[in-house]
Amino acid sequence: MVEPMELYDVTIIGGGPAGMYAAFYSGMRDLKTKLIEAREELGGRMLIYPEKMIWDVGGFAPVVCQQLIAQLAQQATVFDPTLVFGQHIKHLERKEDGTFVLIADSGEKHWTRTVVLALGRGILKMAKLDIEGADRFEITNLHYTVQELEPFRGKRVLISGGGNSAVDWANELQPIAQSVTVVHRREMFGGHEKNIIRMKQSVAAVRTPYALTQLHSEDGQTIGKVTICHVETGETEQLGVDAVIVNHGLKSDFSGINEWGLQMDDWNVYVNGKLETNVPGIYAAGDFVNFDSKVNLIAGAFSDAVLAVNSAKLHMEPEAPRMAYVSSHNDRFKEKNRALGVADE
Template sequence: METAANKLELYDVTIIGGGPAGLYTAFYSGMRELKTKLIEAQDQLGGRMLLYPEKIVWDVGGVVPTRAEKLLEQIIQQGMTFDPTVVMNEQIVGLDKQEDGTFLLTAASGNRHHTKTVIMTCGYGIRKLAKLEIEGADRYEVSNLYYTVQELERFRGQRVLISGGGDSAVDWANELAHVAASVTVVHRRDSFGGLERNVSMMKQTADVRTPYAIKALQSADGKSISQVLLQHVETGEESTVEVDAVIVNHGMRSDFGPIRNWGIDMGEWKANVGPKMETNIPGVFGAGDFVGFESKVGLIAGTFTDAVLALNSAKVYMDPEATPYAYVSSHNDRFKEKNKELEELQKV
């Protein structure tokens, strides 16, 4: 009997999430000659990297320090190497395993997708920037209150206050040190996230105040912030900082939404997976920020490794006799024609 699922085009692998993890999974899936679909809920590929285009990324193996927007451009180009099917603006809300072991994915739009395996690379789910929880703060969002840094030049010569202690806050402080007149970093704890070297650099160039939190935003003209009132979180002592711009980096508030109802073993922030990136649902795998495991590496380099492991597991799940991993590019037949194309371009 023909079902709703088998009327749809069947893919070997469907990747949910178009950030670095999903894009590298799509690339590696092409290396393994699998029919691949990539589904992204937003209108752009890139995931969290879209939030900090001017950040300099240092920690990708074999890549010299590169602006995030340029690195992302290269990751997207690589992800499209084998022409996966890409679906944008599609939030997947339902996952149902069929009698034949395949999966039927349902989108909020009502669209459906049929696949043999699923690889979850959707990070922390639907992302929303955590806003400053001070009454009236939102009215300054049109003037000089920011939640992300898109252009460093916007802050040239300004007195900038950054509230937050995660890796992005640390990175922004270091980048702005060469642009702004001054940088003040306020964090409610003494410890900071991010690489130790970056934290040390920040402490050398910025006015770091801990443990403090923003108590109030003050304005001389009623339109933009001119002063920030800080309060020591332990003693209650208050102090004022003159500012031209305030950047708030209090992290992301994320919501996995319907994914929590799919039966995947989920923690508060990540899905629990095994050493081969397998979830508790056979045929469903994960990679990148979506997954958590004992030896998890929270770097883009670690994300790429997750993607390889997840895709290899999907390949073997579909074909237990398959080789456990792809041949290196120099021995992979899929690259022979592409190598010829590159050689011809270099001759021009």
């Protein structure tokens, strides 16, 4: 029995900024495009910090992250790609004609001529606080992400962690919280240098090298105090808190994609300057990739997406133009410009 199939030119796995822009640019290249996202919405890692201000995307100064997600999602659908949500792609089969079958954990299959992997950091799960009984406070005042700032207004907030998100949350909460205390087990912080400097200048209580070791509650439902411990001397002290935010890193799950024969490390796939992986027909973009001139910015993810889609196009059509015409001279936009009331030149 012949399996029913609808063959796509490009299938993008991942709906973060790289995946969304790849879907848009693939339309610019007149390619039949599908985007598969494991979550039920587009946004990728940006969904972790919807209220964060984004300053480093060209043409936006500044923009709230959730607004940027919405505009990227709108742009991604300009050329009507097929969008598939809630599917974790696990397996890959290569047919004799060189096309691929992507198989989800549900068993659903997707046929495609090329693949663009825009997995970001994979399916991310927050590393939980390793203190017995901590989980009972997750419904009250123990948090692993900051979805909204307002609930922390006037509160004594303790942030445990030193990564990029911890630094950003400290900077965002400082103006509205009664107090912000940052506890980190190392002297060095991760994230952008400018943000770290800002945090150290504005947040009065930055405690290093300390670790959060105990949670104390009088009613058994909310955390009222915490114990922090100096990691070198063992000295401890208690701090009163109204909210605890934990940012101890992320655990990543690539749903079996790391078993496809790709050259990878724990977090990234290795690509060349054309964003080609070691498997012909498979390309990658965004935080998932590692190459010599990689730029770890959202703007860099857009550039990666363009290069990956261009390589996919040339893989299928070696005589095609190396890149798409810019939108002001691209025939694909003529009808859309007329719909906006813009006359053709």
